[in-house]
Amino acid sequence: MPSSGTELITDVGEAKLNLALGSGVAVQITHVAMGDGNGANYNPGFGQTELKRELARNPIERQHMVGSNAWRVTVEFDHDTPAFWVREIGFFDAEGDMIAIWAGADITARQTGAIDYMLDHILNLSRVQDGLVIINAPDDGLFDLAITTGLAIANLQLEQLRQADAIRTAHGQL
Numbered sequence: 001m002p003s004s005g006t007e008l009i010t011d012v013g014e015a016k017l018n019l020a021l022g023s024g025v026a027v028q029i030t031h032v033a034m035g036d037g038n039g040a041n042y043n044p045g046f047g048q049t050e051l052k053r054e055l056a057r058n059p060i061e062r063q064h065m066v067g068s069n070a071w072r073v074t075v076e077f078d079h080d081t082p083a084f085w086v087r088e089i090g091f092f093d094a095e096g097d098m099i100a101i102w103a104g105a106d107i108t109a110r111q112t113g114a115i116d117y118m119l120d121h122i123l124n125l126s127r128v129q130d131g132l133v134i135i136n137a138p139d140d141g142l143f144d145l146a147i148t149t150g151l152a153i154a155n156l157q158l159e160q161l162r163q164a165d166a167i168r169t170a171h172g173q174l
Contacts, residue, residue, distance in 0.1 A: 004104055004106045004107050004108070005102055005103055005104030005106065005107040006043055006044055006102070006103065006104045007044075007100060007101070007102040007123070007124060008044055008046060008100065008101060009046075009099065009100050009125070010046055010047070010048055010049065010098050010099060010100065010101060011046045011047050012049055012097050012098060012099070013027070013093075013097070013098065013099035013100055014046075016093065016097065016099065017099075027093050027099060028093055028094045029060070029073075029091050029092065029093055029099055029100075029123070030059055030060060030092065030093060030094045031057055031058065031059050031060065031091075031092040032057070032058060032060060032073065032075045032089060032090070032091055032092070032119060032121075033051055033054045033056065033057035033089070033090040033092060033098075034051075034054070034055060034056050034057075034077065034084075034086045034088065034089050034090075034112070034119070035051035035052060035053045035054045035055050035056075035084075035086075035087065035088045035089075035090070036053055036055060036084040036085050036086065036087050036088070036109075037051075037052050037053065037087035037088045037103060038052040038053045039053075040087070041087050041103070041104065041105045041106070041107055041109070042087070042088075042103055042104075042105060043103065043104055043105050044088070044101040044102070044103040044104070048098065048101055049097070049098055050090070050098055051088045051089075051090045051098075051101070052088060054090065055081075055082055055084050055112075056077050056081045056082065056084075056112065057092070058075050058076070058077055059075070060073050060074070060075055061074050061075055061076060062074040066122060069124070069125040070122055070123065070124050070125065071122070071123045071125070072120065072121070072122050072123075073091075073119075073120075073121055073123055074118065074119065074120050075118075075119045076116055076117070076118050076119070077112055077116070077117040077118075077119065078116050078117075079113070079114055079115055079116055081112045081113055081117060082112070082113055083111060083112060083113025083114060084111070084112055084113065085109035085110070085111050086109055086110050086111070086112060086117075087103060087107060087109045088101065088102070088103040089101070089102040089103070089119070089121065090102075091123060100123060100125070102121070
């Protein structure tokens with residue numbers, strides 16, 4: 001999504017974060033929902049507890065920190081997701097409460113449906129104390145390390161096979 005629009009922590013989100021402040025319990029954001037804003041762009045409000053018209057919700061697939069209290073979250077909505085123009089995005093905790101929302105009168109809506117829709121969004125929680133919010137999904141860095149390690153092992157095995165073939169060719173079949 002483009003950087004225009006407004007992202008804010010809802011009143012429910014702020015209340016949960018304030019409660020977590022003294023208790024040592026973190027608010028775990030686990031899901032992202034998208035909606036069409038009931039057919040129109042709008043500016044989000046702190047009092048919102050849900051999207052104007054939620055049409056799809058999925059768990060967060062990957063995350064990593066990109067700064068102090070800023071998380072990059074990745075969610076894929078597959079081609080079976082109903083076709084609609086995305087005008088609002090909600091970030092929900094493990095209990096189903098909307099903690100943050102992104103929407104705006106100035107956004108350019110993007111369409112879902114028929115293709116896989118990859119949401120790659122920076123969730124800015126700069127007004128929140130460190131450690132109070134946890135994005136509950138695998139860390140991109142760990143995922144990237146696993147892929148890189150797997151690729152390195154596969155390349156090593158290919159090289160060993162290539163060398164074994166070269167030895168057999170040079171010295172005949174054993």
